[in-house]
Amino acid sequence: MRLSNFFLPVLKETPSEAEIISHQLMMRSGMISQSSSGIYSWLPLGLKVLKKIENIVRDEQNKAGVNEILMPTIQPADLWKESGRYDDYGKEMLRIQDRQEREMLYGPTNEEQVTDIFRRSIKSYKDLPTLLYHIQWKFRDELRPRFGVMRGREFLMKDAYSFDLDHDECKKSYYKFFISYLKTFRRMGLKAIPMAAETGPIGGDLSHEFVIISETGESDIYFDKRILSEDSKIEDVAYDNDLEQVVQQYNNYYTASDEKFDQTEFDNNVAKDQQTKSKGIEVGHIFSFGTKYSEAMKANVLTSEGKQAYVHMGSYGIGISRLVGAIIESSHDTKGIIWPNVVSPFDIGLINLKSSDEKINNICNDIYSNLLNENVDVLYDDKKDNPGVKFSKMDLIGLPLQMIIGNKTIETNEVEIKYRKSGEVKYIKVENLPNFVQEIKKSSAI
Amino acid sequence: MRLSNFFLPVLKETPSEAEIISHQLMMRSGMISQSSSGIYSWLPLGLKVLKKIENIVRDEQNKAGVNEILMPTIQPADLWKESGRYDDYGKEMLRIQDRQEREMLYGPTNEEQVTDIFRRSIKSYKDLPTLLYHIQWKFRDELRPRFGVMRGREFLMKDAYSFDLDHDECKKSYYKFFISYLKTFRRMGLKAIPMAAETGPIGGDLSHEFVIISETGESDIYFDKRILSEDSKIEDVAYDNDLEQVVQQYNNYYTASDEKFDQTEFDNNVAKDQQTKSKGIEVGHIFSFGTKYSEAMKANVLTSEGKQAYVHMGSYGIGISRLVGAIIESSHDTKGIIWPNVVSPFDIGLINLKSSDEKINNICNDIYSNLLNENVDVLYDDKKDNPGVKFSKMDLIGLPLQMIIGNKTIETNEVEIKYRKSGEVKYIKVENLPNFVQEIKKSSAI
Numbered sequence: 007m008r009l010s011n012f013f014l015p016v017l018k019e020t021p022s023e024a025e026i027i028s029h030q031l032m033m034r035s036g037m038i039s040q041s042s043s044g045i046y047s048w049l050p051l052g053l054k055v056l057k058k059i060e061n062i063v064r065d066e067q068n069k070a071g072v073n074e075i076l077m078p079t080i081q082p083a084d085l086w087k088e089s090g091r092y093d094d095y096g097k098e099m100l101r102i103q104d105r106q107e108r109e110m111l112y113g114p115t116n117e118e119q120v121t122d123i124f125r126r127s128i129k130s131y132k133d134l135p136t137l138l139y140h141i142q143w144k145f146r147d148e149l150r151p152r153f154g155v156m157r158g159r160e161f162l163m164k165d166a167y168s169f170d171l172d173h174d175e176c177k178k179s180y181y182k183f184f185i186s187y188l189k190t191f192r193r194m195g196l197k198a199i200p201m202a203a204e205t206g207p208i209g210g211d212l213s214h215e216f217v218i219i220s221e222t223g224e225s226d227i228y229f230d231k232r233i234l235s236e237d238s239k240i241e242d243v244a245y246d247n248d249l250e251q252v253v254q255q256y257n258n259y260y261t262a263s264d265e266k267f268d269q270t271e272f273d274n275n276v277a278k279d280q281q282t283k284s285k286g287i288e289v290g291h292i293f294s295f296g297t298k299y300s301e302a303m304k305a306n307v308l309t310s311e312g313k314q315a316y317v318h319m320g321s322y323g324i325g326i327s328r329l330v331g332a333i334i335e336s337s338h339d340t341k342g343i344i345w346p347n348v349v350s351p352f353d354i355g356l357i358n359l360k361s362s363d364e365k366i367n368n369i370c371n372d373i374y375s376n377l378l379n380e381n382v383d384v385l386y387d388d389k390k391d392n393p394g395v396k397f398s399k400m401d402l403i404g405l406p407l408q409m410i411i412g413n414k415t416i417e418t419n420e421v422e423i424k425y426r427k428s429g430e431v432k433y434i435k436v437e438n439l440p441n442f443v444q445e446i447k448k449s450s451a452i
Numbered sequence: 453m454r455l456s457n458f459f460l461p462v463l464k465e466t467p468s469e470a471e472i473i474s475h476q477l478m479m480r481s482g483m484i485s486q487s488s489s490g491i492y493s494w495l496p497l498g499l500k501v502l503k504k505i506e507n508i509v510r511d512e513q514n515k516a517g518v519n520e521i522l523m524p525t526i527q528p529a530d531l532w533k534e535s536g537r538y539d540d541y542g543k544e545m546l547r548i549q550d551r552q553e554r555e556m557l558y559g560p561t562n563e564e565q566v567t568d569i570f571r572r573s574i575k576s577y578k579d580l581p582t583l584l585y586h587i588q589w590k591f592r593d594e595l596r597p598r599f600g601v602m603r604g605r606e607f608l609m610k611d612a613y614s615f616d617l618d619h620d621e622c623k624k625s626y627y628k629f630f631i632s633y634l635k636t637f638r639r640m641g642l643k644a645i646p647m648a649a650e651t652g653p654i655g656g657d658l659s660h661e662f663v664i665i666s667e668t669g670e671s672d673i674y675f676d677k678r679i680l681s682e683d684s685k686i687e688d689v690a691y692d693n694d695l696e697q698v699v700q701q702y703n704n705y706y707t708a709s710d711e712k713f714d715q716t717e718f719d720n721n722v723a724k725d726q727q728t729k730s731k732g733i734e735v736g737h738i739f740s741f742g743t744k745y746s747e748a749m750k751a752n753v754l755t756s757e758g759k760q761a762y763v764h765m766g767s768y769g770i771g772i773s774r775l776v777g778a779i780i781e782s783s784h785d786t787k788g789i790i791w792p793n794v795v796s797p798f799d800i801g802l803i804n805l806k807s808s809d810e811k812i813n814n815i816c817n818d819i820y821s822n823l824l825n826e827n828v829d830v831l832y833d834d835k836k837d838n839p840g841v842k843f844s845k846m847d848l849i850g851l852p853l854q855m856i857i858g859n860k861t862i863e864t865n866e867v868e869i870k871y872r873k874s875g876e877v878k879y880i881k882v883e884n885l886p887n888f889v890q891e892i893k894k895s896s897a898i
Contacts, residue, residue, distance in 0.1 A: 013519040013584060015573030039569050042528040042556070047569055050519045073459040073496045078606045079525060079589055080546075080558070082488040097551045100526075102558075104605075105543045105593045110488070112526070112548075112558075123485050123493055127461030138459060143525055143589070147551045159550075160524045 029154030044151025044159035139166035195346030223285030343404030359412030475600030490597025490605035585612035641792030669731030789850030805858030
């Protein structure tokens with residue numbers, strides 16, 4: 007993509023309403039534009055990241071054997087009256103009357119809607135387990151939306167639901183999602199810690215939050231340092247293994263959020279040199295809640311003994327739009343964002359330092375088309391801005407690798423390569439660039 | 453995908469509320485499930501088709517150089533008060549009050565929202581043209597929603613917007629979208645006729661509807677038959693050509709909808725043997741409307757003479773969820789859907805006629821994994837149903853090609869191949885199947 011054709015409205019000033027670094031950087035780098043309080047438009051740079059995260063989440067759900075569906079944003083209130091949550095949910099639920107004065111709502115979550123789909127279709131234990139997910143915009147009318155996309159009102163979430171014959175089968179589904187979440191976050195370059203959580207008003211007996219470590223996180227977390235090395239083997243775990251054993255390895259380590267933290271327990275369970283305190287950001291949450299909804303909404307199946315049984319359910323969420331902010335919180339410096347390669351909006355930034363010079367333009371155009379031919383997604387700054395503007399813009403938007411072409415390239419026949427994260431700089435002869443590109447593609451350096 | 457793992461709740465009976473064939477077939481084949489009046493959940497089979505259509509639309513917009521963004525579903529009423537449409541729009545607009553009693557709405561379209569994004573970011577003629585699109589759910593509170601996804605209340609649409617310095621530049625953008633729409637529909641295997649349309653209350657002087665021919669369409673259309681052959685060359689039109697000339701070739705042919713039809717004009721402009729009357733379904737609409745919104749919302753840029761000028765705008769829509777229904781209306785038979793290859797939810801249906809037989813299972817498993825290795829998206833019916841159920845289900849869901857394995861395969865060492873559209877049947881030796889798969893991949897027969 008040529009920058010001259012790319013809609014990238016970078017801001018010079020940090021908007022005063024942006025309190026945290028990810029919100030500031032997303033506004034400054036033209037990733038989002040505010041529509042109203044807690045509601046954002048995603049501009050091209052931000053949308054590319056959002057889609058990359060969405061696709062990783064989707065791919066891992068598919069690999070875990072979960073079926074993708076898409077439920078509407080607007081739901082009938084009647085379903086929520088069946089479950090009893092219509093009155094309970096409070097003002098965070100955006101309630102709507104349509105032109106026929108029917109009560110509707112903008113879904114803040116989808117347990118009722120998916121249970122309705124299930125009960126219409128599945129009648130026999132033979133069709134269990136049924137695992138469904140969708141990736142859809144949701145709305146929670148937060149009293150004080152803040153922190154940009156980290157706590158917005160309209161937000162993109164992957165929510166999944168499991169339906170099983172009994173508690174033991176339900177636990178198997180729960181473990182499957184547990185593992186799939188660890189695989190998902192690891193693929194994004196994140197260290198996610200599964201922390202046993204309260205099940206709260208949703209009921210049930212199994213619940214974990216997935217929290218990523220970030221210096222600027224929203225809450226304090228305490229954990230045994232050794233849990234951080236556990237996920238190095240998670241990619242290799244196949245879903246037909248004994249997953250309970252893998253989950254148990256994580257549960258063996260002490261973890262606690264601020265509210266649940268107990269120093270004595272910490273000292274008793276974790277050696278001093280492994281005790282870690284950090285800030286964290288919640289990016290996923292999984293629950294198992296038994297027959298809470300299936301009983302209320304009469305979602306039952308015929309068992310092998312010919313009896314009717316209420317199905318056991320779980321729900322499993324990942325905040326996709328929230329992850330964009332969370333990744334920035336955990337990966338940035340004073341110059342701007344530092345994208346992990348797999349979610350970076352482009353692989354490479356190509357900077358033309360003198361687009362008034364025909365020779366330099368020709369070199370850049372050659373490199374640009376060669377990169378495109380190699381399926382490298384490159385952002386080519388072909389604009390007439392001065393070098394300082396170009397450097398700071400490219401650092402701000404945080405692509406992993408920069409290729410810099412200018413007068414020096416003509417003199418020395420060398421391209422300057424800059425790695426955004428380390429700041430490392432090296433020089434490659436123009437004719438060796440194709441080899442270099444092959445190498446970095448293989449090494450996943452982009 | 454194994455059918456035993458795929459959530460495909462096929463219905464035995466046609467739901468009585470479904471009046472038209474696409475609605476009936478989408479319900480019967482488990483593509484959608486109704487949530488409330490005019491609002492549907494997309495089940496896995498339907499969602500796969502929706503995504504394929506969405507991706508073709510996206511790819512063609514990208515090729516035309518349009519930048520993808522994503523605006524929220526919930527918009528502030530204030531923007532619509534600026535443009536003057538808040539009061540005009542009527543009851544089709546879903547109006548909402550949030551917990552702070554701010555007036556909000558579920559976007560039925562996005563001229564105001566995108567103009568707001570534009571005016572915040574673009575200040576100079578140098579950044580024009582600006583072309584933006586998004587693919588997002590919209591809501592129109594139809595009084596009587598019907599025809600399934602063809603006239604739903606919550607629907608998926610691609611809407612694009614162009615911003616240009618003056619009317620002449622705006623026309624160039626308009627032509628670009630005109631051509632991109634012809635390319636888009638042709639890629640889906642559809643014959644789309646661009647018909648000059650009234651610009652109506654939206655104002656402006658350039659407007660076309662894109663209508664596909666379907667026996668079961670919603671309105672009568674009249675046209676010169678020769679326009680149908682025009683688009684055979686459209687794939688080759690590059691966007692740096694003189695597009696006005698290409699557009700003019702289409703405009704030379706007489707086309708008219710029911711309301712605008714005039715028999716004398718038809719006779720004067722079209723030879724008797726080229727006169728065609730048919731039913732049609734509108735799947736796209738493009739408008740140019742000058743400075744209507746830019747004046748009301750103060751979206752202006754600095755010209756090269758240093759003056760302020762209101763930008764000239766156009767908007768360009770494709771009904772993505774509607775297209776799913778429209779394609780079925782134009783491609784089905786008494787047995788069910790017949791998908792054009794490029795939007796088919798799977799490439800091939802593999803039918804195991806005797807899943808109690810180990811030999812037959814082994815043959816099927818081999819074929820299944822070979823197809824997956826070849827990146828052929830195959831739905832493998834591995835269930836224990838009887839052959840009649842399997843055949844009618846596979847015909848109903850309309851995959852282009854079926855591979856049928858049963859006792860006969862053991863006897864003759866041959867796989868039965870059935871083409872869904874033509875009904876043609878042929879037999880291929882098991883050992884020749886890999887070659888056959890290579891051939892059909894090359895010939896785009898799947």
